[in-house]
Amino acid sequence: MQPHSALPAQGALPRNQRLVLDALRKVRGPRTAYELLENLRDQGFRAPLTVYRALDGLRDKGLVHRIESIKAFIACCEHDHEDRPAFALCESCGAVVEIEDAGMVSRLESICARTGFKLKKAMIEMTGTCAPCASGAGSGTGRGSRSLPGRDRA
Ligand SMILES: [Zn+2]
Numbered sequence: 221m222q223p224h225s226a227l228p229a230q231g232a233l234p235r236n237q238r239l240v241l242d243a244l245r246k247v248r249g250p251r252t253a254y255e256l257l258e259n260l261r262d263q264g265f266r267a268p269l270t271v272y273r274a275l276d277g278l279r280d281k282g283l284v285h286r287i288e289s290i291k292a293f294i295a296c297c298e299h300d301h302e303d304r305p306a307f308a309l310c311e312s313c314g315a316v317v318e319i320e321d322a323g324m325v326s327r328l329e330s331i332c333a334r335t336g337f338k339l340k341k342a343m344i345e346m347t348g349t350c351a352p353c354a355s356g357a358g359s360g361t362g363r364g365s366r367s368l369p370g371r372d373r374a
């Protein structure tokens with residue numbers, strides 16, 4: 221199974237899905253459905269439901285992931301991956317890094333098999349400090365990088 225290679229070209233996505241995906245790729249960070257709605261008002265988005273429908277379609281295609289712990293969505297890193305990835309969330313700048321490791325989920329599965337727990341879905345989300353923040357350089361990839369009009373950033 222190579223889910224990503226079987227995808228239609230991005231141009232073949234329904235308009236709303238394409239707009240939501242473009243918005244998420246542009247910000248390179250997590251956004252909630254309501255933040256996306258604000259970003260896309262100019263494109264004719266009026267209701268949260270419109271955004272949620274587009275996000276559902278994109279998640280089905282593996283182009284967008286939901287970060288459960290912050291109820292936000294992020295564009296997939298676009299690498300081929302079948303397993304649900306893990307996410308590392310920076311508490312300083314809000315950056316989210318998608319981490320894939322084929323061994324991670326199978327390890328969880330074997331732990332569950334051992335304990336008799338029937339695993340349905342694994343969500344691995346870690347909080348901490350991203351490499352740029354840890355080194356004092358700050359980050360240019362997360363929420364903190366968003367340039368808001370009228371807000372000075374030191
Ligand atoms: Zn992904």
Ligand SMILES: [Zn+2]
Binds near residue numbers: 313314359
């Ligand atoms: Zn950071």
